Amino acid sequence: xxxxxxxxxxxxxxxxxxxxxxxxxxxxxxxxxxxxxxxxxxxxxxxxxxxxxxxxxxxxxxxxxxxxxxxxxxxxxxxxxxxxxxxxxxxxxxxxxxxxxxxxxxx
Amino acid sequence: xxxxxxxxxxxxxxxxxxxxxxxxxxxxxxxxxxxxxxxxxxxxxxxxxxxxxxxxxxxxxxxxxxxxxxxxxxxxxxxxxxxxxxxxxxxxxxxxxxxxxxxxxxxxxxxxxxxxxxxxx
Numbered sequence: 045x046x047x048x049x050x051x052x053x054x055x056x057x058x059x060x061x062x063x064x065x066x067x068x069x070x071x072x073x074x075x076x077x078x079x080x081x082x083x084x085x086x087x088x089x090x091x092x093x094x095x096x097x098x099x100x101x102x103x104x105x106x107x108x109x110x111x112x113x114x115x116x117x118x119x120x121x122x123x124x125x126x127x128x129x130x131x132x133x134x135x136x137x138x139x140x141x142x143x144x145x146x147x148x149x150x151x
Numbered sequence: 152x153x154x155x156x157x158x159x160x161x162x163x164x165x166x167x168x169x170x171x172x173x174x175x176x177x178x179x180x181x182x183x184x185x186x187x188x189x190x191x192x193x194x195x196x197x198x199x200x201x202x203x204x205x206x207x208x209x210x211x212x213x214x215x216x217x218x219x220x221x222x223x224x225x226x227x228x229x230x231x232x233x234x235x236x237x238x239x240x241x242x243x244x245x246x247x248x249x250x251x252x253x254x255x256x257x258x259x260x261x262x263x264x265x266x267x268x269x270x271x272x
Contacts, residue, residue, distance in 0.1 A: 045213075078258045080196070087246055087265060088188075088196060093258030100260070131196050133259070135251075138210045140186075140198040 046070055048132050048143035056151040063119040065146045067132035072112045076136040079108055079117045082145075083128045091130075092117065122148070153177040153261045155247045160266030167237050167270070173230040173247030173263055181205070181225040184250035186259060187232045189243035199245070200232065204253045215241075237270045244268075 047070040057063055067077065075095040080088040090099040092108035095115060105120040119126055127150050132143040159171040171187070187199040200211045200221035209221055220233045230247055244265040251257070 080259075082196075087262035088259075089262075090258045090260045093256065093260075097257075099258055129195075133196075133198070135256075139212045140201065140210075142188075142196040142198060145195045 045139055046073060046134050046137055046141050048134060048141055050130075050132060050143035050146045052146060053144070054147045054149060056149050057122055058151045059122050059124055061122055061151075063117075063122055063126070063148055065117040065119075065130055065148075067110075067115040067117070067143050069113040069115075069134060073134040073136035075111050076134055077108075077110070077115050078133045078135070079106075080131045080133065081126075081128050082131065088131065119148075153249070155249065155261055155263035157245065157247045157263045157266035160245065160268045162269045162271060163237055164272050165238055165270055168233070168235040169237065169268060171232040171234065171245055171247075171266060171268070173232075175228045175230065175247075175249070178249070178261075180223075180228040182253050184252075185221075185223060185230045186248045186250045187221060187230075188246045188248055188259075188262075189241075190246070190265075191240075191243040194243075197243075201250060202230070234268065237268075239270050242268060242270045 049068045051066045079092040082088045096108045129145045154176045156174045186201040202221045218236045222231045246265045247263040248259045249261040
């Protein structure tokens with residue numbers, strides 16, 4: 045099983061600041077990595093697929109990078125609605141796995 | 152509009168069984184892999200199972216193998232998850248989600264609102 049480790053567990057930032065979230069895989073997942081955003085009481089929302097492709101309707105302030113085992117989700121300038129929990133997920137091997145999540149909170 | 156609507160959740164005793172359903176609309180259901188993902192209260196996301204567009208390939212997470220079974224009915228645009236031998240550790244919100252198209256991958260792009268399964272005596 046591929047283990048995804050996200051860091052930090054919590055990121056405290058102010059609106060307008062840049063957020064950088066990390067996801068590290070226990071072995072290479074090539075570019076088969078996605079990022080999701082989840083707000084309390086809501087279903088997850090796809091942000092990025094294949095490491096760097098923004099999903100339909102996702103603002104340009106969200107960007108993904110990386111390949112192999114190290115990935116980054118960057119939020120260039122945090123908007124109030126971006127404070128949420130973010131998960132990475134790999135589909136390289138079965139079982140698909142998610143990271144444990146990074147909570148982005150208001151500082 | 153793409154919609155996924157889960158049903159079938161509820162309170163069940165340990166050792167019991169339940170069948171979750173997911174009604175899909177707004178897209179060509181038979182062209183997509185479908186997936187179940189769960190989230191225990193206050194915890195992160197856990198992939199549970201996926202099924203190929205034509206139903207010919209299925210995958211389950213080890214913790215549910217032999218107890219849960221994913222299936223689909225393309226004529227009814229429906230996805231199912233049969234849960235049995237339930238334990239308290241299976242208590243979670245279960246999400247139905249649309250995964251990759253037969254011909255391309257765009258991530259797990261559509262999710263239902265979730266259905267809560269509570270295992271308790």
